[in-house]
Amino acid sequence: MDPIFIWIENILQALLTGVVIGGVYGLLCAGLGMIFGVMRVINFAQGEFLMLGMYAALFLVTNLGLEALLGAYLGPVVGALLAGAVLYAFAAILHPLLLARVTGTRAMGREGEGHYPQLTLTLGLSLVLQNLGLIVFGSTGRTIQTPLTSSAWEIGPLYGDYISVFLNKGRTVSFVATLLVAAAVTLFISRSRAGKTLRAAADNPEAATYMGIDVGRSHRFAFGLGAAITAIGGGLIAVNFPFHPYVGAEFIVIMFAGVVLGGMGSIAGAFWGGLTIGLVQQLSALVLPMQLQNAAIFVVFLLIILIRPQGLFGRSVDRA
Amino acid sequence: MPKSSFMRGPRALVLIALLSVLYVAVAFLVHSPYYLLVLTLVPIWATLGMSWNIFSGYWGLMSFGHAAFFGLGAYTVALLSANLAISPWIGIPAATLLGAVAGALIGMPTFRLRGHYFGLAMLAYPLALLYVFEWLGYQEVPIPMRREAPLAYMQFADTRYYVILATLLLIAAVLVCMRIGRSRFGLSLLAIKQNELAADAAGINPFNWKLAALVLSGAIAGAAGGLYAVVLLIVSPPAVFGPLVSAQAVIFSLFGGVGTVVGPVLGAVTLVPVSEFLNAQLGDKLPGIQGVVYGVAIILVVILAPDGLVPRLAARARRGQAAPAGTGGGLLQPVAQGAAPVRAAQRDGGVVLSVRGLCKSFGGLQAVRDVSFDVREGEILGIIGPNGAGKTTMFNLINGVIRASAGQVLFGGRDIAQLRPHEICRAGIARTFQVARPFANLTVLQNVVVGAYATERDEARALALAQRALEETGLQDYAGALAGGLSTMQLRLMELARALASQPGVLLLDEILAGLGAQEVEHVMLAIQKIQARGVTIVIIEHTMHAMVRLADRLLVLDHGTVLTLGEPAAVTSEQIVIDAYLGKKWSARAKH
Numbered sequence: 001m002d003p004i005f006i007w008i009e010n011i012l013q014a015l016l017t018g019v020v021i022g023g024v025y026g027l028l029c030a031g032l033g034m035i036f037g038v039m040r041v042i043n044f045a046q047g048e049f050l051m052l053g054m055y056a057a058l059f060l061v062t063n064l065g066l067e068a069l070l071g072a073y074l075g076p077v078v079g080a081l082l083a084g085a086v087l088y089a090f091a092a093i094l095h096p097l098l099l100a101r102v103t104g105t106r107a108m109g110r111e112g113e114g115h116y117p118q119l120t121l122t123l124g125l126s127l128v129l130q131n132l133g134l135i136v137f138g139s140t141g142r143t144i145q146t147p148l149t150s151s152a153w154e155i156g157p158l159y160g161d162y163i164s165v166f167l168n169k170g171r172t173v174s175f176v177a178t179l180l181v182a183a184a185v186t187l188f189i190s191r192s193r194a195g196k197t198l199r200a201a202a203d204n205p206e207a208a209t210y211m212g213i214d215v216g217r218s219h220r221f222a223f224g225l226g227a228a229i230t231a232i233g234g235g236l237i238a239v240n241f242p243f244h245p246y247v248g249a250e251f252i253v254i255m256f257a258g259v260v261l262g263g264m265g266s267i268a269g270a271f272w273g274g275l276t277i278g279l280v281q282q283l284s285a286l287v288l289p290m291q292l293q294n295a296a297i298f299v300v301f302l303l304i305i306l307i308r309p310q311g312l313f314g315r316s317v318d319r320a
Numbered sequence: 321m322p323k324s325s326f327m328r329g330p331r332a333l334v335l336i337a338l339l340s341v342l343y344v345a346v347a348f349l350v351h352s353p354y355y356l357l358v359l360t361l362v363p364i365w366a367t368l369g370m371s372w373n374i375f376s377g378y379w380g381l382m383s384f385g386h387a388a389f390f391g392l393g394a395y396t397v398a399l400l401s402a403n404l405a406i407s408p409w410i411g412i413p414a415a416t417l418l419g420a421v422a423g424a425l426i427g428m429p430t431f432r433l434r435g436h437y438f439g440l441a442m443l444a445y446p447l448a449l450l451y452v453f454e455w456l457g458y459q460e461v462p463i464p465m466r467r468e469a470p471l472a473y474m475q476f477a478d479t480r481y482y483v484i485l486a487t488l489l490l491i492a493a494v495l496v497c498m499r500i501g502r503s504r505f506g507l508s509l510l511a512i513k514q515n516e517l518a519a520d521a522a523g524i525n526p527f528n529w530k531l532a533a534l535v536l537s538g539a540i541a542g543a544a545g546g547l548y549a550v551v552l553l554i555v556s557p558p559a560v561f562g563p564l565v566s567a568q569a570v571i572f573s574l575f576g577g578v579g580t581v582v583g584p585v586l587g588a589v590t591l592v593p594v595s596e597f598l599n600a601q602l603g604d605k606l607p608g609i610q611g612v613v614y615g616v617a618i619i620l621v622v623i624l625a626p627d628g629l630v631p632r633l634a635a636r637a638r639r640g641q642a643a644p645a646g647t648g649g650g651l652l653q654p655v656a657q658g659a660a661p662v663r664a665a666q667r668d669g670g671v672v673l674s675v676r677g678l679c680k681s682f683g684g685l686q687a688v689r690d691v692s693f694d695v696r697e698g699e700i701l702g703i704i705g706p707n708g709a710g711k712t713t714m715f716n717l718i719n720g721v722i723r724a725s726a727g728q729v730l731f732g733g734r735d736i737a738q739l740r741p742h743e744i745c746r747a748g749i750a751r752t753f754q755v756a757r758p759f760a761n762l763t764v765l766q767n768v769v770v771g772a773y774a775t776e777r778d779e780a781r782a783l784a785l786a787q788r789a790l791e792e793t794g795l796q797d798y799a800g801a802l803a804g805g806l807s808t809m810q811l812r813l814m815e816l817a818r819a820l821a822s823q824p825g826v827l828l829l830d831e832i833l834a835g836l837g838a839q840e841v842e843h844v845m846l847a848i849q850k851i852q853a854r855g856v857t858i859v860i861i862e863h864t865m866h867a868m869v870r871l872a873d874r875l876l877v878l879d880h881g882t883v884l885t886l887g888e889p890a891a892v893t894s895e896q897i898v899i900d901a902y903l904g905k906k907w908s909a910r911a912k913h
Binding site for chain 2: 036042044098101102115116117119120121123124125126127128129130131132133134135139245249253256260264289291292294295298299301302305306309
């Protein structure tokens with residue numbers, strides 16, 4: 001076979017996988033972007049919300065038998081959505097206990113708007129959660145095993161018999177679910193009353209207060225929702241990705257990179273940023289060894305914040 | 321420096337020596353190898369905390385990535401020893417050097433970032449290094465035993481020697497930190513932390529100082545990492561580049577007190593034994609217990625005592641006592657007589673500062689349009705004009721806070737329009753701000769000394785300059801007070817003194833009389849006139865017309881970013897276009913009837 005066809009096949013495969021994986025990354029990023037967009041807090045513990053989402057989905061799908069109940073297609077998706085609900089509750093409880101003490105009105109007037117106490121607090125939260133995870137779940141790698149995990153659809157052969165690409169079934173189902181969740185979030189934010197309230201609180205907390213919006217409650221809502229969205233993404237990734245309590249560290253920079261790429265403060269931008277990062281990751285695998293994929297994302301991430309901190313798609317909201 | 325005033329001078333050195341001897345003595349009473357390991361780790365982690373504190377504590381931008389320096393140091397020692405049989409006696413200095421280089425390489429691109437972006441970038445460096453070192457195949461690098469020459473390879477059968485080594489390292493870090501605290505270095509960093517723009521305008525180059533701080537900090541962290549490798553005998557990427565290491569660097573200072581010398585030591589002495597003890601007791605059942613301890617400590621400190629435990633306790637101890645008449649935190653020495661005379665003293669009316677065709681637009685708004693004027697040597701030039709006329713923008717252009725879109729500012733025979741504020745300050749143009757920008761947590765004297773540093777290298781002479789500037793502005797009695805507690809007039813005078821201390825040829829005063837009472841206006845005006853009498857050229861923006869008419873030799877009127885007129889005060893104020901600009905055409909027309 002002509003090497004050119006192998007190349008084309010590899011590139012097509014990377015693009016396709018990149019989009020399918022990137023879509024779920026987009027969801028992870030949208031969760032982080034939601035929290036930042038409304039609260040102006042970068043949540044270093046977002047990776048741990050992802051990890052908890054994965055374990056929650058694993059528990060629901062495997063131990064509670066959602067897969068047996070709803071089948072291999074629907075079971076994991078419903079499991080991921082329920083994991084989102086669990087994480088919503090978890091984060092909504094954490095917010096008043098911890099975050100609310102250093103954010104919102106309490107942060108106003110502090111040196112640098114209190115960024116550093118906030119970052120430090122979420123760093124501490126991240127340490128606690130990942131190590132509690134280690135204690136509770138152990139360090140063995142897990143996956144949500146379904147019949148779809150390691151089977152694929154073949155697209156092709158195309159162009160005579162030369163080229164064919166494969167779509168992992170588990171990932172593809174996750175990708176479709178991702179699109180639905182993203183659409184639902186978009187509709188919710190743009191149409192619903194609660195969504196508009198969130199946008200108002202994000203845009204100008206002070207003015208929103210004068211309009212009778214309880215900004216503290218909006219923050220709590222956004223924190224919960226952001227955790228839930230990322231957790232759903234985590235549950236969807238877990239069908240095809242072995243995870244462990246430290247998995248957050250592997251994804252946190254993907255999330256940061258996506259959010260910064262999309263322009264900090266924009267939730268939709270974060271989604272597209274995450275998708276782009278997925279593509280970059282898969283395409284970098286064509287030229288770089290596996291272990292350096294994450295390092296490549298770090299480099300992209302550093303380049304973005306150094307060269308174009310307002311993101312590729314967004315306008316500047318947080319001045320560099 | 322300010323917060324740890326008791327750690328100063330020879331008494332502090334005696335204290336450090338005593339505590340160190342005591343600490344090492346404890347090591348000689350203990351026999352369990354495990355306790356000795358803990359006793360070794362405490363000073364190593366304290367050193368890492370100290371390194372973080374030098375950078376983030378003094379300067380204020382937090383690094384969440386000090387594991388980068390620590391890990392590079394650890395790998396330097398381990399790889400040199402394992403692959404090239406080079407002893408840690410050479411390896412640790414090499415690790416120190418590499419840490420410094422890494423500090424420079426990381427600092428140069430990253431200092432352009434602020435707030436969130438800086439935090440994110442710093443977090444990313446060690447994580448990226450972690451993956452790179454795994455890819456390089458350095459998952460576990462053991463330091464081989466050298467039975468033939470243990471001493472030459474820093475391998476002691478008696479592990480108490482490691483306690484001594486670690487303590488010596490910590491002492492070195494403490495001495496560096498104290499040295500910084502008392503020097504121009506520390507004061508400049510504190511000034512940058514509290515108000516970067518004002519520091520820049522006062523002649524401090526923020527970039528250079530920050531870079532110096534990160535280089536020094538990286539070097540110390542590299543040394544700590546190097547010794548850590550020697551003690552643990554095995555290095556792996558998660559153990560030295562992992563987020564836990566970066567978090568530990570932060571937490572020790574945070575716990576003990578950010579920006580203090582004792583803070584990181586206190587933090588490490590408290591937290592390391594607790595976490596090690598729990599790890600030893602429960603580590604097999606609860607493998608992540610150390611991370612939980614540090615995480616919980618971080619959360620508690622941020623929520624309960626955001627400034628750290630030491631400042632919290634110190635504040636409690638101070639309560640009730642009168643505010644100490646603190647002087648210069650080790651800065652104050654006897655006043656040197658005969659401070660250097662101010663430059664540019666002749667008053668021949670030649671042009672000292674010349675603005676040529678200056679333009680600045682913000683998007684579609686032309687804030688300053690083709691403005692040209694000369695400032696004559698020794699005069700007071702007043703700039704007036706309605707709100708939004710571009711007066712402050714003009715000052716910001718002249719002293720480099722913003723860059724002109726077009727045009728020149730000629731001073732001392734060269735175009736300074738594209739220079740940075742600290743360069744312009746050093747060239748001899750100082751300014752005050754419309755909204756006062758003090759270094760709030762420094763004393764008045766320290767604030768002014770920062771200004772003096774712009775042109776004075778010698779510490780004692782800088783202090784003398786500052787003293788003199790305080791006398792000229794009548795603030796000498798407030799030298800020891802914190803700037804944050806001053807009244808509006810005192811703040812204005814302090815900014816005046818700070819500007820004056822840099823021995824400027826030209827002073828730019830931005831609405832220095834705004835918001836003052838009638839008596840206070842007289843007081844400040846007198847100070848300004850005295851400064852003019854010394855030969856300093858002054859450009860002043862002011863709204864209060866009657867003050868301006870008395871003060872200024874000439875008036876420049878700006879409106880909508882252009883020059884309306886320039887001339888003698890009496891002539892200018894009676895010109896019709898000026899009245900129109902101030903009152904509006906409609907009202908001035910009505911006033912004529």
